[in-house]
Amino acid sequence: MKDFMMMPKGFMGLPMEEEFITATENKKNYAIAVQDWNYGPEMPTNQPGANKEFYAKVAEAMQCDAKDARRKHCSNCEYYDNTFMTQVKIERIPLAAYDKGAGFRGHCEKLRFVCNDMRVCQAWEEREFDMED
Numbered sequence: 001m002k003d004f005m006m007m008p009k010g011f012m013g014l015p016m017e018e019e020f021i022t023a024t025e026n027k028k029n030y031a032i033a034v035q036d037w038n039y040g041p042e043m044p045t046n047q048p049g050a051n052k053e054f055y056a057k058v059a060e061a062m063q064c065d066a067k068d069a070r071r072k073h074c075s076n077c078e079y080y081d082n083t084f085m086t087q088v089k090i091e092r093i094p095l096a097a098y099d100k101g102a103g104f105r106g107h108c109e110k111l112r113f114v115c116n117d118m119r120v121c122q123a124w125e126e127r128e129f130d131m132e133d
Contacts, residue, residue, distance in 0.1 A: 020089040021112055029113035030098070037111060037121040044102050044118035061122040074106060075117035078125040082106035082117070090114055 021029070033039035038058045041051035052066070059069035074080045086107050093114050099105060102116035110123050 018089065020092060021107075021114075023093050026093050026113050027096075029111055030096075033108070033111045033113055033115070033121055037123050039111075039115070039121040040119055042098075044116070046118075058120060058122055062124065069120070072120045072124045073117055074108065074115045074119050074121075074124075075103070076127055077108075077120070077123075078127045079108050079110040079123065080106045080115065080117070080127070081109055 030039075038061050040058070041054040043051070045051070055066040055069045059066045062069055062072070075082070082104060087105075090105050090107060099114075099116060103118035105114050105116055107113075108115045108123075111121070
């Protein structure tokens with residue numbers, strides 16, 4: 001059984017000196033993710049067949065078909081961190097226009113920016129799960 005961390009009464013987040021990316025670093029790393037790692041789509045949706053051009057491009061980069069590329073999201077990537085403490089850190093980064101309508105925010109540990117669970121990039125790797133006894 002796991003031991004759970006108890007939050008002190010009145011928990012108000014982390015001290016500012018707790019290491020995390022800055023809003024400026026996030027903006028720069030987001031631009032790199034879009035330009036160099038095919039991060040997208042710009043307007044994510046669960047509608048089958050939407051964003052065909054994006055998924056064809058990212059599928060080619062990932063060396064898979066578009067159907068498999070659609071199954072890959074930041075939220076099921078090895079580098080996606082949306083743990084409680086990471087969410088507290090993410091609150092330091094203001095919402096950007098690209099966050100609207102893109103699902104929950106998480107932190108990409110590989111590209112070091114705040115990503116959205118309904119998007120994907122060619123750095124995606126399958127998350128490995130440890131099965132506990």
